[in-house]
Amino acid sequence: MHWIQRHKSRKEVSQRTPVRRISSDTPNLISFFIWKGDDFRLHSSMFEMRGAVAVCWRILWNKSFSSYATPNRLSKSPLHRPHIWYPPPSPSGVSPYLRHSYNEHKAADVNGKLIASDIKATLATEICNMKSSIRMVPGLGVILVGKRKDSLSFVRIKKKACEEVGITSVVVELPEDSTEDEVLAVVSLLNHKESVHGILVQLPLPNHLSEEKIINAVNVEKDVDGFHPVNMGNLAMTGREPLFIPCASRGCVEVLHRCNVEIIGKKAVVIGRSKIGGLPTSLLLQRHHATVTVVHAFTKNPEQITREADILVSDVGVPNLVRGHWLKPGVVVIDMGSTLVKDSNSSDGSHVTGDVCYEEAIHKASAITPVPGGVGPVTISMLLSNTVEAAKRAYHWTEQS
Ligand SMILES: NC(=O)C1=CN([C@@H]2O[C@H](COP(=O)(O)OP(=O)(O)OC[C@H]3O[C@@H](n4cnc5c(N)ncnc54)[C@H](OP(=O)(O)O)[C@@H]3O)[C@@H](O)[C@H]2O)C=CC1
């Protein structure tokens, strides 16, 4: 079988020893690795490009398989991920993911952390089964260029989530002034590395780098972000199936499904049209048969448009952009904004905030995702899910096999 062949060659690779291993098991975000062997030829040529000292690769390699405590009630329910091309099942019962307020005029809060932990529990079980059946676990490669505070924080969250479910993660940290060729060389390295099934290039990249070139270079079968034009294009075209759907968009639809919010035929307004959030979310909501309007920085009188929405998604990065009077009573609000703002009361001098003025919105909306603890954690669990999917495809493995 195909996976057995892959397994063999993976074993061979792992028997090679690194030339110089400065640190392998550090609790810090950063450890240093220099590899040899066929898999890492590109790597060494990069060293030649910049000289032995100039480019120091910071690779975090988490090899630990952490067993994740799976509550019984969760392990029984399969990951609820309906086929995106069909409408969801009709809503029934009360969602366990909504925290209703005692005040009937206040919106129910979406408990995104609970959704994420249920999804992670299901994935952890699946990864456990994969490991016992083929002795393989999914692997995620993350490329981070520069030291933006928010990006460092997001990458740390992703790494921790991988650990929780048993996904191996490797974080390649490159200096802010890395050249395009250097970043492309890392992409190529991860494209060829068999134990890496998913690749994520943390965005935004520094301005001097071509995001287009770098994203295009990611192997479409490892594009767990779903940003490759082939995956994004297939998402946009009816009748075609992308290999991966962007995580924030999947997170948004996952929240709506789990909260029993019907999408089909509803008016959805998406604020923002970025490739990370707004654009794929508007495409995915159309796949679910919502009537979608997109609002962006040049939209005149956005509040007139948003007031029509049954479902409002905001992915802008401007705190308190969406005010109470922008909302129709009963609207379901998905606040994707996640912006670090200065906060002298906080221990690290900042806190994260969404796009929606929460205090005003709770008096209009029927349900709202808070920030933090709303759609963000679900986005992260979708990244894990995409990575597991990538590994399953690579090994031709299913729960039944
Ligand atoms: N929680 C999650 O899962 C995720 C959260 N995020 C967060 O979402 C936010 C946005 O991120 P990202 O998508 O990368 O940002 P970008 O800056 O790439 O995109 C922002 C979008 O918002 C639009 N916009 C800007 N100002 C306004 C305005 N005043 N009115 C209407 N639209 C406006 C822009 O319009 P135009 O195109 O015209 O410039 C653009 O389409 C960030 O806070 C980020 O952290 C992102 C992804 C996932």
Ligand SMILES: Nc1nc(=O)c2c([nH]1)NC[C@@H]1CN(c3ccc(C(=O)N[C@@H](CCC(=O)O)C(=O)O)cc3)C=[N+]21
């Ligand atoms: N290649 C790439 N893929 C991305 O998916 C991607 C990216 N680049 N660049 C940045 C944006 C932003 N994004 C978030 C994901 C999770 C939270 C999240 O989990 N937020 C927590 C709070 C986070 C905190 O406390 O710092 C929450 O809402 O509870 C936020 C934001 C993914 N992005």
